[in-house]
Amino acid sequence: MRATTNDIVAAEIAVEQAHVDRVYAELAKAAERVELVHAEGMARARPDRPGTGDPREEELAGLFERDALVYAASKRRASLEHQHEGLVFGRLDLDHDGQDGSAGNGTGQDGAGSAEREVRYVGRLGVRDDDYEPLVVDWRAPAAAPFYRATPVDPLGVVRRRVLRCRGEQVVGIEDDLMVSEAPDDVVVVGDGALMAALTRSRGARMRDIVATIQRHQDEAIRAPARGITEITGGPGTGKTVVALHRAAYLLYSDRRRFEGGGVLVVGPSAAYTAYIERVLPSLGEESVSLRSLGDVVAGMTATRLDPPPTAAVKGSLRVRRLLAGLAKEPVPDAPTQLRTFVAGHAIRLTEQHLRRVRARVLRSHHRNTSYDAAVEALAEAAWEQVDTETGERADFVDRFTDSGDVEAFAREWWRPVDPRQALLWLADEALARRLGADPHEARLLAESYRRALEEGSWTAADVALVDDLHARLGPVVDLPSEERGFYEIEELEDASQYGVAALRTGAGLDLGQQQQATDEDGRPVVVAVDPTSTERISRDPLTRLLAGRIGSPEEYAHVLVDEAQDLSPMQWRMLGRRGRWASWTVVGDLAQASWDDLEEAARAREEAFGSSVRRAFHMDINYRNAREIFDHAAAMVREHVPDADIPRAVRETGHDPVELSVPREEVTTAARDALQDLLGQVDGQVAVVVPEVWRAPLVGLEGVADRVVVVDPLSTKGLEYDATLVVDPDEIVAEAAGGVRALYVVLTRAAHRMTVLRPTT
Numbered sequence: 001m002r003a004t005t006n007d008i009v010a011a012e013i014a015v016e017q018a019h020v021d022r023v024y025a026e027l028a029k030a031a032e033r034v035e036l037v038h039a040e041g042m043a044r045a046r047p048d049r050p051g052t053g054d055p056r057e058e059e060l061a062g063l064f065e066r067d068a069l070v071y072a073a074s075k076r077r078a079s080l081e082h083q084h085e086g087l088v089f090g091r092l093d094l095d096h097d098g099q100d101g102s103a104g105n106g107t108g109q110d111g112a113g114s115a116e117r118e119v120r121y122v123g124r125l126g127v128r129d130d131d132y133e134p135l136v137v138d139w140r141a142p143a144a145a146p147f148y149r150a151t152p153v154d155p156l157g158v159v160r161r162r163v164l165r166c167r168g169e170q171v172v173g174i175e176d177d178l179m180v181s182e183a184p185d186d187v188v189v190v191g192d193g194a195l196m197a198a199l200t201r202s203r204g205a206r207m208r209d210i211v212a213t214i215q216r217h218q219d220e221a222i223r224a225p226a227r228g229i230t231e232i233t234g235g236p237g238t239g240k241t242v243v244a245l246h247r248a249a250y251l252l253y254s255d256r257r258r259f260e261g262g263g264v265l266v267v268g269p270s271a272a273y274t275a276y277i278e279r280v281l282p283s284l285g286e287e288s289v290s291l292r293s294l295g296d297v298v299a300g301m302t303a304t305r306l307d308p309p310p311t312a313a314v315k316g317s318l319r320v321r322r323l324l325a326g327l328a329k330e331p332v333p334d335a336p337t338q339l340r341t342f343v344a345g346h347a348i349r350l351t352e353q354h355l356r357r358v359r360a361r362v363l364r365s366h367h368r369n370t371s372y373d374a375a376v377e378a379l380a381e382a383a384w385e386q387v388d389t390e391t392g393e394r395a396d397f398v399d400r401f402t403d404s405g406d407v408e409a410f411a412r413e414w415w416r417p418v419d420p421r422q423a424l425l426w427l428a429d430e431a432l433a434r435r436l437g438a439d440p441h442e443a444r445l446l447a448e449s450y451r452r453a454l455e456e457g458s459w460t461a462a463d464v465a466l467v468d469d470l471h472a473r474l475g476p477v478v479d480l481p482s483e484e485r486g487f488y489e490i491e492e493l494e495d496a497s498q499y500g501v502a503a504l505r506t507g508a509g510l511d512l513g514q515q516q517q518a519t520d521e522d523g524r525p526v527v528v529a530v531d532p533t534s535t536e537r538i539s540r541d542p543l544t545r546l547l548a549g550r551i552g553s554p555e556e557y558a559h560v561l562v563d564e565a566q567d568l569s570p571m572q573w574r575m576l577g578r579r580g581r582w583a584s585w586t587v588v589g590d591l592a593q594a595s596w597d598d599l600e601e602a603a604r605a606r607e608e609a610f611g612s613s614v615r616r617a618f619h620m621d622i623n624y625r626n627a628r629e630i631f632d633h634a635a636a637m638v639r640e641h642v643p644d645a646d647i648p649r650a651v652r653e654t655g656h657d658p659v660e661l662s663v664p665r666e667e668v669t670t671a672a673r674d675a676l677q678d679l680l681g682q683v684d685g686q687v688a689v690v691v692p693e694v695w696r697a698p699l700v701g702l703e704g705v706a707d708r709v710v711v712v713d714p715l716s717t718k719g720l721e722y723d724a725t726l727v728v729d730p731d732e733i734v735a736e737a738a739g740g741v742r743a744l745y746v747v748l749t750r751a752a753h754r755m756t757v758l759r760p761t762t
């Protein structure tokens with residue numbers, strides 16, 4: 001601890017408080033201006049003839065202006081509100097005899113009295129006074145760079161870097177780092193350094209931004225040029241995620257037009273992960289990023305489960321594309337198998353073989369869902385071949401064929417649009433999967449999986465990438481003219497019969513309870529299709545839940561940020577590739593934490609998604625999360641099994657080794673409860689009990705012990721962290737997970753301050 005008395009600290013805080021007060025006063029004025037703009041915007045286009053419902057042209061122009069003004073004002077207001085807390089977090093004392101070339105970007109007078117010294121404040125957003133002098137520099141601006149880049153070896157003109165800790169508008173603490181070997185007489189140095197202070201604090205349930213303590217090597221990755229592919233690698237806890245999120249905020253700041261207009265997509269492994277990180281970007285003032293988990297990337301579909309590893313392996317591998325290609329060409333179940341009709345006096349009979357040939361010909365050059373007209377034309381060609389060509393005109397025949405009511409009724413049935421989710425569910429039929437080329441093992445796993453989906457009405461994360469692939473093959477489901485829509489939706493649901501659903505009834509006027517209970521006399525479920533004009537929705541029927549909404553075409557983004565990239569399956573890489581065809585990418589990962597088996601196949605799919613764009617690599621090698629004692633334990637385990645693992649160096653010590661307990665199986669529940677109580681006594685924040693599937697049922701009740709306890713499965717801890725963890729049955733974690741010891745490595749590197757490992761003995 002540096003020798004500073006409380007009085008000195010209090011005096012320094014008072015100096016900072018005075019500046020912070022000035023900033024908030026300016027901010028209050030800015031907020032007033034925003035309100036004025038908002039009111040001004042709302043005043044535009046207030047019709048002078050209320051009630052006529054017939055706005056004049058100038059009123060319409062006013063409406064646009066109003067929208068633009070109100071939109072801009074609301075954004076600014078949201079940004080001022082979000083960044084109120086801890087708005088000013090840094091101060092630089094720069095000596096301009098030094099090398100910092102950015103003089104003139106200063107934010108204030110010399111607070112310490114020396115002529116060459118400049119004081120510059122850094123904050124979440126830039127604030128200027130009435131004379132347009134900067135009071136605070138936005139952390140992303142070039143003038144803020146020395147705050148992150150200065151080191152004692154390369155001080156960039158910085159004498160002292162100070163981090164201010166605020167509660168609301170109140171400065172409650174300061175931490176200094178001195179960048180020169182000795183402090184000048186007029187420079188007071190307080191605290192043990194901001195980084196250690198930040199890392200020692202309790203973590204809470206959500207990730208926080210690190211804007212006040214970004215380290216130099218992290219800053220280099222954050223501010224790297226936008227173009228191409230930026231890869232950030234490093235072991236557990238090295239700040240890869242948090243750095244990548246700050247990079248997203250930096251990119252938006254540095255080229256707002258491109259990235260806000262084009263969109264930034266951030267993808268992480270699970271919904272728990274997105275919930276964990278979702279506050280970081282808003283706290284940095286960025287609300288416009290699309291944050292998705294892998295099960296949530298495709299518009300219109302949300303996955304709520306994970307497949308067991310062997311099934312996930314089948315669904316994730318590129319081999320599955322052969323099946324998907326086959327599905328996209330399959331006839332719709334129970335579609336008519338022949339066409340018999342009279343056209344222009346000719347008897348036409350197209351048999352199953354004819355129809356198969358026509359279908360194959362159309363699908364060679366068309367997407368199924370957008371080729372209705374081409375299919376009817378091809379039918380007409382096939383029909384023409386049956387006509388005695390001596391007796392008629394081809395063009396006339398084709399016209400009359402396509403206009404025929406019979407033909408239309410047939411074609412609408414035969415060439416029904418296929419929802420990609422529906423096509424995927426056809427794999428519940430094991431024989432179909434076999435016919436399309438799956439081996440017996442794959443066919444069985446897939447059939448089991450889709451039968452379960454049909455029973456539970458829920459998708460897995462791996463299914464989402466398959467639906468996306470099928471959507472690309474089938475094309476979008478095109479709406480029929482509105483008067484026929486009800487008919488079509490009910491027809492779609494008729495396919496349910498093949499899945500053991502007995503009948504279809506329209507159900508306008510039924511409440512959900514009745515729908516839930518709808519069964520036939522054998523007790524088999526009856527799908528109740530709601531009249532499309534009714535506003536009621538069925539949500540409890542599994543098939544309806546699976547097919548709810550409409551699958552959207554891929555949205556394209558200007559930047560795609562992928563976290564935990566080592567876990568993406570090849571099919572998931574393809575799914576993201578469709579969304580980032582013109583994008584720059586930031587890709588974050590650590591192979592030693594991979595839960596995907598075939599890393600080579602995934603690497604190939606990933607290369608395909610990236611194309612030939614330029615690459616830039618950053619490696620992080622300091623672990624900021626785990627106390628050294630905890631990380632050493634995890635590193636020893638992983639070194640033994642994964643010799644080439646990328647092992648970082650942990651920088652913080654607590655003096656507390658992880659506790660290892662071995663207890664007989666029947667005592668695990670009691671021992672876990674006791675160990676949990678101990679941990680709760682030792683840390684203030686969240687404690688996670690990480691349990692493999694076999695221990696879930698006996699231990700899930702531990703969640704009731706305290707609000708800050710969560711019971712989680714190993715995979716769901718990916719990317720997350722807790723103040724303490726209780727790891728139950730590490731051997732079983734290894735046995736259950738696809739990634740084996742890699743999964744255990746993830747689990748053993750989640751605790752910041754304390755960890756207990758509980759091993760059952762037999």
Ligand SMILES: Nc1ncnc2c1ncn2[C@@H]1O[C@H](COP(=O)(O)OP(=O)(O)OP(=O)(O)O)[C@@H](O)[C@H]1O
Nearest residue numbers: 210213214215236237238239240241242624625719
């Ligand atoms: N410069 C920093 N200042 C303060 N905290 C930091 C800093 N860098 C990282 N951290 C903290 O370290 C912890 C780990 O960061 P993060 O989750 O980004 O690591 P990671 O490399 O993605 O980990 P993993 O691969 O294990 O998921 C977080 O609590 C983060 O806030």
